[in-house]
Amino acid sequence: MTLVQALTASRAALRRVTVARHRLQLSQARHDRQDWQVKRRERTRHLIELGGLVVKAELVTLADDDRAVILGLLVEAAAKLRDDDRERHLSLWRRRGRRAFEMDALPPAD
Template sequence: MRHNTRAWQVKRRERTRQLIELGGLVAKADLVELTGDDRAVILGLLVEAAATLRGESREQQLTLWRRRGRRAFDPENCQ
């Protein structure tokens, strides 16, 4: 029983960390400020992105977004 509790705690911490990191990406993209912290708009953007990834241009879109994301992470591009 104790092992199961420990494993659950580790998984929960990992999930919490993942969610915090994803929230940080939303903030880094300026989506919070640009949308006035309108969570329905932010979710709509993410739903739209998911729909795009279900389409035929999935690989092209992933390549484009990956390039843009890497540029955003580049310290030389930071403001």
């Protein structure tokens, strides 16, 4: 093999390795982006579900869609969870919430 042939073969091998490296980097970047997108979608779904609970509790209607009122209600609830009766409040609200979910699960009366 001549020196020119060896150099040509080396260049071709280097080009193949460079292309393979770029493909691997793109694949890893795409995978990283997909992980980020999955986490973002999960967070978005969680926030939508929480918003659905606000609607299900009829807070939007009862507060005339006043977001300051709704936030005030949630801040008040958070304050109650910080005091000494935390467990009592949680137990009471959990029972009420379960009943509300059960009422929604009942089939409509004919």
